[in-house]
Amino acid sequence: MKGFNTLITWMFIILFVITLFFLYNQLEDDRHVYLGEDAPLPSELHPIVEDRKNILIEEAAAINIDVFITEGNRSIERQNQLYEQGRSKEGNIVTHARGGESYHNYGLAIDYALRNEAGEIIWDIHYDGNHNGQPDWFEVADIAKDLGFEWGGDWRNFKDYPHLQMTFDLSIRQLQKGFRPSEAIPES
Ligand SMILES: [Zn+2]
Incomplete structure (x- = not known):
């Protein structure tokens, strides 16, 4: 028993x-939602990414950092053009992703730069425009990470300092197959 x-x-x-x-x-x-193999690519940022991007700009402005978003959603054509830069075309390599292989293609990534006191767009990661002893670029990255972004400057192999993305736990492979983040994700 x-x-x-x-x-x-x-x-x-x-x-x-x-x-x-x-x-x-x-x-x-x-x-996640599954939209099928022929799922259309978004023409703008995912609403949550858009929302967090705006909060990032506001929070940076509150500590006297002028964040300038240089890129958001990116078409497959534009991604392929960027991929050729530093390969079949002149310039430095700026990406390792071909069309469809970047979170930019799914409205889930943005790139940032800074605007200095003269109003110029700069990519100087050491610039300390708010004179608090810390490089503005890294302060922006910290705010972004608090908002849920993954920062390209943390990547081990190819450091992409301007890059911020939200993956929603979806791999590029899954996105290519037609999975998308659901838009009904509760605000954190
Ligand atoms: Zn990027």
Whole structure:
């Protein structure tokens, strides 16, 4: 009889774990939608990325940093052109992503620069325009990370200092297959 009770207890535990597993997957699915292989690419930023971008600009302005967004959503054609820069065309390599391989193509990434006191757009990561002893560029990156962005300056192999993205736990592979972040993600 004792062995029987132990068996029943274990069966309940296993059932419980299986139920949790399914509930968890259900939650995961709520974060993503599948639009199919021919899913159209967005022509603008994802609303949450757009929202956080605006907050980033405001919060930076509050500490006297003028953030200038140089790029947001990017077409496949433009991505392919950028990819050729430093390869078949002149210039420095600016990306390792071909068309469809960048979060910019899915409205999930932005690039930033700074505007100095003279009103010029600069890419100087050491510039300290608010004179607080810290480079403005890194202060902006810190604000962005607090807002949920992943920063290209943290990447190990190819540091992309102007780049900020929100992946919503979707890989490029999944995005290419037609998965998209659901827009109903609760505000954090
Ligand atoms: Zn970028």
